[in-house]
Every structure is written in C-alpha cells, then in structure tokens.
Amino acid sequence: MADVVFERVSKIYPGGSGVAAVNDLSLTVADGEFMVLVGPSGCGKTTALRMVAGLEEITDGTIAIGGTVMNNVLPKDRDIAMVFQNYALYPQMTVAQNMGFALKIRGVAKSEIAERVNEAARILRLEEYLDRRPKALSGGQRQRVAMGRAIVREPQAFLMDEPLSNLDAQLRVEMRTEIARIQRLLGVATVYVTHDQTEAMTMGDRVAVLRGGLLQQVDTPQDLYDFPTNEFVAGFIGSPPMNLIVASLQEERGQMKAHFGDQSLLIPERYRQTHALQAWIGRPVVLGFRPEDLVVDSSMTDDLISARVDLREALGSEILAYLAISSSTDVVLDALPTTDAETVRKRSRVVARLSARVDVVEGGLITLSLKTDNLHFFDPGSGTSLRALTS
Amino acid sequence: MSATLVSPPKVITPSSPKLTARQYRRRVGRGVLLVVMILVAAVMLYPFVVMLVTSFKTESQYLIGHGSSLQSWKDLNQTLPVGQELLNSTIICSASIFIVLVVGGAAGFAFAKLQFRGSNVVFLTVVSAMMVPLQAILMPEFVNMAKLGLTTSYFGAVIVYAALGTPFSIFLFTTYFRRIPDELIEAGIVDGLGYTGVLTRLILPLALPAIATVTVLQFIQIWDDLLVGLLFLQNPSQRPITVGLAALAAGRTTSIPELLAGSLVSALPAMLVYLGFQRFLIQGLTMGIDR
Numbered sequence: 066m067a068d069v070v071f072e073r074v075s076k077i078y079p080g081g082s083g084v085a086a087v088n089d090l091s092l093t094v095a096d097g098e099f100m101v102l103v104g105p106s107g108c109g110k111t112t113a114l115r116m117v118a119g120l121e122e123i124t125d126g127t128i129a130i131g132g133t134v135m136n137n138v139l140p141k142d143r144d145i146a147m148v149f150q151n152y153a154l155y156p157q158m159t160v161a162q163n164m165g166f167a168l169k170i171r172g173v174a175k176s177e178i179a180e181r182v183n184e185a186a187r188i189l190r191l192e193e194y195l196d197r198r199p200k201a202l203s204g205g206q207r208q209r210v211a212m213g214r215a216i217v218r219e220p221q222a223f224l225m226d227e228p229l230s231n232l233d234a235q236l237r238v239e240m241r242t243e244i245a246r247i248q249r250l251l252g253v254a255t256v257y258v259t260h261d262q263t264e265a266m267t268m269g270d271r272v273a274v275l276r277g278g279l280l281q282q283v284d285t286p287q288d289l290y291d292f293p294t295n296e297f298v299a300g301f302i303g304s305p306p307m308n309l310i311v312a313s314l315q316e317e318r319g320q321m322k323a324h325f326g327d328q329s330l331l332i333p334e335r336y337r338q339t340h341a342l343q344a345w346i347g348r349p350v351v352l353g354f355r356p357e358d359l360v361v362d363s364s365m366t367d368d369l370i371s372a373r374v375d376l377r378e379a380l381g382s383e384i385l386a387y388l389a390i391s392s393s394t395d396v397v398l399d400a401l402p403t404t405d406a407e408t409v410r411k412r413s414r415v416v417a418r419l420s421a422r423v424d425v426v427e428g429g430l431i432t433l434s435l436k437t438d439n440l441h442f443f444d445p446g447s448g449t450s451l452r453a454l455t456s
Numbered sequence: 457m458s459a460t461l462v463s464p465p466k467v468i469t470p471s472s473p474k475l476t477a478r479q480y481r482r483r484v485g486r487g488v489l490l491v492v493m494i495l496v497a498a499v500m501l502y503p504f505v506v507m508l509v510t511s512f513k514t515e516s517q518y519l520i521g522h523g524s525s526l527q528s529w530k531d532l533n534q535t536l537p538v539g540q541e542l543l544n545s546t547i548i549c550s551a552s553i554f555i556v557l558v559v560g561g562a563a564g565f566a567f568a569k570l571q572f573r574g575s576n577v578v579f580l581t582v583v584s585a586m587m588v589p590l591q592a593i594l595m596p597e598f599v600n601m602a603k604l605g606l607t608t609s610y611f612g613a614v615i616v617y618a619a620l621g622t623p624f625s626i627f628l629f630t631t632y633f634r635r636i637p638d639e640l641i642e643a644g645i646v647d648g649l650g651y652t653g654v655l656t657r658l659i660l661p662l663a664l665p666a667i668a669t670v671t672v673l674q675f676i677q678i679w680d681d682l683l684v685g686l687l688f689l690q691n692p693s694q695r696p697i698t699v700g701l702a703a704l705a706a707g708r709t710t711s712i713p714e715l716l717a718g719s720l721v722s723a724l725p726a727m728l729v730y731l732g733f734q735r736f737l738i739q740g741l742t743m744g745i746d747r
Contacts, residue, residue, distance in 0.1 A: 153643035
C-alpha cells in the first residue's frame with residue numbers, strides 16, 4: 066500500500082512545438098484513495114497516468130510511489146497494475162492464464178498463482194469463465210478480466226485509463242459501481258482517468274480537473290460542484306453544465322443588482338463579503354447558476370427571469386429547457402474583451418432543469434425564479450472565481 | 457384507456473417451391489461458375505495427372521501409350537541419389553527459412569513497434585531490396601561466396617536464399633505487427649516483460665498466419681529454385697533435388713518416365729506444405745487479426 070505523488074511534473078514531447086502535454090502538475094493520491102483525473106480530450110490526463118506507469122518519460126519533476134522516486138525505474142519494477150481502455154487482454158491465453166501471467170513472469174509458484182487467480186475470479190464473479198479465451202467473452206466480462214489481471218498483482222497502485230469508455234451505457238453504470246466496490250475492498254491507491262464527468266463525480270474520493278495540461282482544481286466531487294474555482298470547472302462539472310452569463314454589477318439604493326439585457330437580479334448582501342463584490346461594482350462579471358436553481362414558483366415575485374424557450378428536452382422525470390435570455394447580447398458584446406462570436410452567443414443561452422409537470426412550450430415565453438442561494442461570480446477576463454480570489 | 461387487440465401473426469405454411477426470377481438467375485450463375493471452375497481445375501491438374509500416369513510406365517510403354525510398371529521409379533533411384541538430394545533440399549530450405557523468420561520477425565517488430573530515428577528510411581531501403589532480381593547481383597554474389605570459400609558447403613546457398621527472402625519477410629511482418637494494438641505490448645511491459653519477451657511470448661504466438669505465409673512462400677521459392685543451387689553448391693554431394701533433375705534432363709539419353717518420376721518427387725513436398733498451411737496462408741495474406 067502506498068501513495069502516489071506528482072511533484073511539479075511536466076511532459077513535453079520532443080520535436081513538437083514545445084507545448085507541454087502536462088504542465089507543472091503537483092498532486093498527491095493518498096494510500097487507499099480513489100483519485101479521478103478528468104478533463105476534455107488532450108488535457109494531459111492519460112499522459113500523466115502513463116508517466117506513473119513508466120510508459121512515458123518524465124520531462125521535468127518527479128513521480129514517487131510509496132515514497133520512492135520512480136523517474137528512472139522500469140515499468141515492471143514499479144509495482145503498479147494498469148487497466149487499459151481496450152482491455153489489452155492476451156488473445157492466445159485463457160482468462161486464468163491472462164490473470165496469472167504477470168505472476169508467472171515473476172516466478173511465483175503455480176499453487177500461489179492458482180490461489181490468487183481463483184480469489185480474484187471470486188471477487189469479480191469470473192469463476193465459470195476461467196477456461197475461456199477473451200474472444201468468447203462479452204465486453205463487460207473482458208473488462209472484469211482486465212481488472213482481475215490487475216488485482217492478482219497486489220500492486221501498490223492501480224492505474225486505469227478510461228476502462229469503461231468502450232462499454233454501452235447500461236454496462237458502464239454496472240461496472241462503475243463494481244470498480245468502486247472493488248477499490249474500496251482492496252484499499253489500494255487508484256488513479257482513474259476519464260473524460261466522463263459523471264464517472265468522475267460518482268466514483269472518485271477526489272477529482273482532479275485538467276485542461277491544456279494544467280491542473281484546474283482538485284477537490285471532492287461535491288466541493289467541485291458547489292465551489293468551482295474557475296469558469297472551466299464550473300462549465301465542465303455538472304450535467305447540464307452551469308449557466309454562465311455576463312452581467313453588469315450595479316449598486317442601487319444600497320443593494321447590489323446584476324443587470325443583463327433588460328433584466329436584473331437582486332444579489333443577496335452576503336455575496337459582497339464572500340466574493341468581494343464591492344470591487345466589481347460598475348464592472349462586468351460572469352454570473353453562474355446551476356440549471357436546478359431556476360424554478361417555476363408562483364409565490365416568488367423577486368428574482369424573476371423571463372426567457373424564450375428555444376428547445377425542450379423531455380427526459381421522463383424532468384424537462385431540460387434551453388432558454389434565450391432576453392436581449393442579453395448587447396451587454397455581452399460590451400462587456401467581453403474577447404471578440405469570439407461563438408462564446409458571445411453561448412453566454413446568452415441558459416438551461417433550466419424543471420419538473421416534468423411544468424408546461425414548457427418551444428418558442429413560447431416562460432418566467433422563472435432564480436434561487437440565489439448558490440450564485441457564482443467569475444472574473445470575465447481570467448475566468449477565475451471571485452470567491453477563489455478572496456481566499 | 458382502451459386496449460387495442462393485436463391480431464396473431466400470419467402463419468406461413470410451406471407450399472410447392474417456386475423460384476423467383478432472382479433466385480433462378482442466381483442458381484444458373486452458380487452452375488455456370490461451377491462448370492468454369494471444373495474446367496480450370498482440369499486444365500491445372502492435367503499436367504500432374506500426366507506426370508503421375510507416365511511415371512508408372514517404362515520408356516517403351518510410354519512410347520506405345522499403355523501399360524504400367526514401377527521400373528522407372530527403380531531406375532530413378534539408381535540414376536540419382538534421390539534420398540540424399542531430397543535431404544539436401546530439406547536442409548537448405550529449413551536453414552534458409554529459419555534465418556528469414558528470425559530476422560524478418562525481429563526486424564518487423566522493430567520497424568512496427570519501436571520508435572527510433574531513421575526507421576522509415578531504413579525500412580524503405582530494406583523493402584526496396586525486394587525489387588532487385590537475383591540475376592542482377594548473381595555474379596558479384598558468386599565472387600563473394602567463392603572468395604569466402606562458401607561454395608562448397610550449404611552455408612553459401614543458405615545465406616543467398618536468406619538474403620533474397622528477408623526483405624519480403626520484413627515487409628510482411630512489419631505490416632502484420634502494425635495491426636497489433638500498442639496496448640497489448642504495453643500490458644506485457646507493465647506485467648514484467650522486456651521487448652524480447654513481448655516479441656517471443658506475446659507477438660509471435662499471434663503471428664502464426666504471417667509465419668505460415670512467409671514459410672510457405674519461401675519454401676516454394678527455395679525448393680523449386682535451380683540457379684542458386686547450381687552455382688553456389690559446387691559439391692555434388694550437396695546438390696538439391698532440382699539440380700539433380702536438371703542433370704538428369706541434360707543427360708544424353710533421357711527416359712521421360714524416369715524424369716517425370718523425379719519431377720513428381722520434387723513437386724510433392726511443396727504441394728504438401730502448401731496444403732498443410734493453406735488455412736494460415738489465407739489469413740496471413742489478408743492480414744486478419746483476431747482481437
């Protein structure tokens with residue numbers, strides 16, 4: 066059992082433009098912790114994982130497992146086990162042979178190999194498949210064999226590179242809980258890479274969000290959801306993502322108001338302290354709120370937002386309503402330093418998560434109340450959360 | 457809410473078979489194809505049938521056109537050291553193919569899976585050697601082997617055959633190995649194998665179709681070759697079967713049944729090897745890989 070420590074790790078591929086695939090990453094995965102690395106394609110999460118495995122050379126910094134720096138240690142000597150995206154099972158071997166192969170290479174006694182393989186098969190419910198070859202197994206069974214191959218090694222750390230991405234949706238949900246269960250049972254430090262933020266939120270003890278090789282935020286799933294440190298994390302975590310609109314912050318008769326288009330929103334006083342909003346009066350800020358904070362509540366007369374329904378998605382238990390905020394583009398154009406037209410258009414559209422019983426008609430107007438308990442404010446230039454700037 | 461009754465599905469009972477126009481055309485087409493294939497097979501097999509039938513005649517029976525006898529086979533055994541020449545051919549073939557497989561397999565793995573500077577240039581240079589015919593380099597090759605004293609042992613011919621066959625082998629193995637997922641190799645490395653172990657324990661067991669393809673094609677080429685055997689094996693006791701048969705054919709009096717008996721003996725091993733490896737050959741040539 067051991068921890069995995071990234072200390073200012075960078076990876077720059079030779080012959081390229083000098084752009085770092087991983088840039089100055091510092092991160093600690095505690096012993097027994099399930100750490101998820103999540104981010105869009107090309108963010109460096111797989112590269113970071115492969116550097117732990119020894120399949121990529123480290124350009125700068127150190128990676129230590131169990132206190133021992135692994136930069137110049139061969140993969141086979143790092144005492145790690147890896148589960149690959151495409152399972153990478155040996156097609157000419159049976160399930161039992163696949164699972165015991167690493168032990169056989171290390172000269173472990175046959176009886177011990179059999180014992181460990183049978184134990185792993187019992188945990189993974191693979192007992193009846195031990196004599197089959199991978200081509201005779203389903204995707205989920207192959208994935209469990211790949212897990213079994215890692216488990217029998219009894220390594221210091223598990224590394225998993227998007228192991229569920231090739232499975233269908235239902236199987237993915239089943240295997241998510243299976244992997245989490247096995248990891249808790251074995252108590253081994255695990256680094257899990259995924260691009261799916263739902264997997265990240267449901268499986269990880271902590272989640273590290275990466276973008277462009279840079280670590281954006283590492284936190285528990287709930288804290289990532291409630292307290293994103295920047296616009297990217299706010300927009301990446303959560304499905305649908307957080308609504309982000311540019312608003313102009315004004316002070317009227319001692320009260321703060323956020324103006325967007327011809328609408329305004331009263332900002333509770335406590336945000337003045339928590340987000341240091343005083344310094345932003347008269348300036349544009351990016352206002353963020355979650356889709357579930359837009360509600361239809363006839364008893365509320367304050368904080369009403371009127372919008373046109375562009376699109377309605379019925380999901381059975383709820384409705385996602387894609388709304389065009391009235392006349393917000395003028396504010397957006399004035400406020401934003403960027404001339405990115407696409408970004409401007411996105412910022413005038415919001416998503417509301419409503420009960421399935423709410424009458425939502427595409428093309429129609431709707432008036433919603435915005436709960437102001439969980440508002441977020443970001444610097445429109447850097448994207449950093451104003452809360453983060455105060456701490 | 458009212459329920460809608462769904463009528464039970466219509467049960468189709470078989471009636472007297474009646475072919476549609478499409479089915480009729482398909483059957484006629486298949487019949488024509490079958491006839492054509494039989495004719496082609498007959499044309500291809502005819503020389504072998506003639507060889508077989510004629511080899512079981514004496515010279516006089518051959519001239520008359522009927523009769524059968526084992527005499528030609530007995531005469532062949534006395535005229536030519538058939539057993540020794542078959543052994544020579546087997547030794548030369550086996551040694552050459554072994555070198556071709558070892559070098560081709562290792563080089564193919566290196567080109568397909570290992571990253572090193574200039575690999576593309578080296579690969580193209582090796583593969584372009586396939587375009588150089590033996591006849592173009594025959595004389596300088598002979599001079600080299602003669603100076604090294606290798607024209608009186610198997611080594612000279614084996615080295616020449618291996619050199620001729622390796623570029624194709626490297627090309628085939630490289631193409632085959634490129635289709636193997638990198639993750640399979642990485643899994644082997646993480647499990648504890650070095651690159652040699654990855655090649656021998658993971659990759660080569662998956663490369664049976666490619667190995668069979670190279671083996672069969674090289675075997676046919678080497679076994680049936682005359683030129684290299686004639687030039688690079690000066691020692692009569694090391695002559696392969698093809699050279700022996702050529703000497704028999706060049707004799708002042710040539711018994712046709714005896715010659716055809718010898719040709720049959722020469723052709724049979726190649727046919728048997730092809731038939732034995734046929735299944736793998738198709739896989740190898742179509743580069744299928746089961747994941």
